[in-house]
Amino acid sequence: MASEIIPFNRPYLTGKEQAYTEEALRSRHLAGDGSFTRRCHQWLEARTGCAKALLTHSCTSALDLAAILLDLKDGDEVIMPSFTFVSTANAFVLRGATPVFVDIREDTLNLDERQIEAAITSRTRAIAPVHYAGVACEMNPIVAIARRHNLRIVEDAAQGIMADYRGSPLGAIGDLGSFSFHETKNIMSGEGGCLLVKDPALALRAEIIREKGTDRSRFFRGEVDKYTWQDVGSSFLPSEPTAAFLWAQFEQAEDITRERLAIWDRYHAMLATLEQRGLLRRPIVPGHCRHNGHLYYVLLPPEIDRGMVLGKLREAEINAVFHYVPLHSSPAGMRFGRSHGDLTLTTALSERLVRLPFWIGLQETQQQRICDTLGAILGR
Structure with missing residues (x-):
């Protein structure tokens, strides 16, 4: 008798995804940034301690948003591991920057923090540590190196939600961080992701870039009397049914x-x-x-x-x-x-x-x- 096939992955449902998605449909607010999106943002900010959390279509788009925030230009360099998914590099390449690949540690398979400093040049603008398998990179030395050389840190924490480094949640240790909510991840919405902004000085601009370069979010909060084009940007918002699905996962x-x-x-x-x-x-x-x-x-x-x-x-x-x-x-x-x-x-x-x-x-x-x-x- 043939053995039962054991699949590599099987997405987990909590049981509330359908009810919350139907609630979002009944509300007739199907575009992004509705009540479920706000709940997700509040949960992420409370869980990680970041200044601002912003849901995105994917972790890839969150990294894209982060790269725009860094104002990278042709010839700039970003240090990262080669042992990572293509999105880590693509986000910076799309802005004209050059990924500089350094080796990994033998124990955790994470970026080897001992090799970062030697890879820094006058063109280096950021370090992008990747927390492989939800196990943290050695962030204290990486943060110290970034401070010495006036570099930004963009954490690729695609696999890192609910994981910590010395008590600090992954994704909110560097200046910017990202989670993935792809169906292969622990917490998922089919496709989805988020940007975590630790530096409050970057929070408002991140919100503007995410909303096609406009201050639309400020308008809906009553902070401005109209909204208009303020900066470069694109459409990074996931739909409200996606956020409703994700909220069911966050609850558990x-x-x-x-x-x-x-x-x-x-x-x-x-x-x-x-x-x-x-x-x-x-x-x-x-x-x-x-x-x-x-x-x-x-x-x-x-x-x-x-x-x-x-x-x-x-x-x-x-x-x-x-x-x-x-x-x-x-x-x-x-x-x-x-x-x-x-x-x-x-x-x-x-x-x-x-x-x-x-x-x-x-x-x-x-x-x-x-x-x-x-x-x-x-x-x-």
Whole structure:
């Protein structure tokens, strides 16, 4: 008898998404910035302590908005890891800036803060740390470097909602930050994201850029008697039904995080023996980082063919994937960016990483089957 297919991801619904979306439809306010959007903004500001939270179409568009806010121009540089999704680099390339890729840490696979300072030039304008798997970069040293060199920090916290670094919520440690609410994320609305603005001096301009470059939001608050074109901008607002869906997720964010951490912990316990046998390496989470159970990955030994492992897992009806092709080795990365150093760890670790199925509702028996199958493949 064939085994049940274990999908890589299955979006989680709290049960209130449909009711809140219908409430938004009944209100006849379908465009952005209605009552559900305001609730989401207030929740994000209270949770992170940022000066201003602004919902966007996606984390990609939040990063685009951040890049506009920085007033980047041709020839400017932004330091970031190569081990990240394309949006991290695209946002700055679209403004004419050059991504400068530096290597990652061996433990967390995050931007190696020890290599940032040597990559800084007279053209550097910002640092874009990416919190991989919801585990924080070493933000204290990064903030110190940024202050010494008068640089902005844009946190790509696409995977980082409900995670902390030394008690500070991810996304609101740097000047600007972003979350993703894509259906593969812990808290989701299908597509969606947000910009977090820590620096109050940037808050009003961020709001204007998000609203097509106008002061429309100030007009609706009664702060001006009419609204008009004030700055460059675009349309970054998600619809009110999207915000209503997201609000249902925010209401249960603590429960969602707790359930994901329980799944993560089960994987970690089940795979301990395989790590002791030298067949894989489990994720490393520093003690001062509170992660959010966003994903679970393993690193295979260098001599193991990852393609073979993924193929065998698929044959066993287990959908595992890898993550990411490093940007510095991609055609666009070589065209638009440059590397500082040889990025040895980025290249080596990215080729060994396997992401295991992970979603709320994944049963302990399914996890055991995944781990047993992986162990049997590697044990050969």
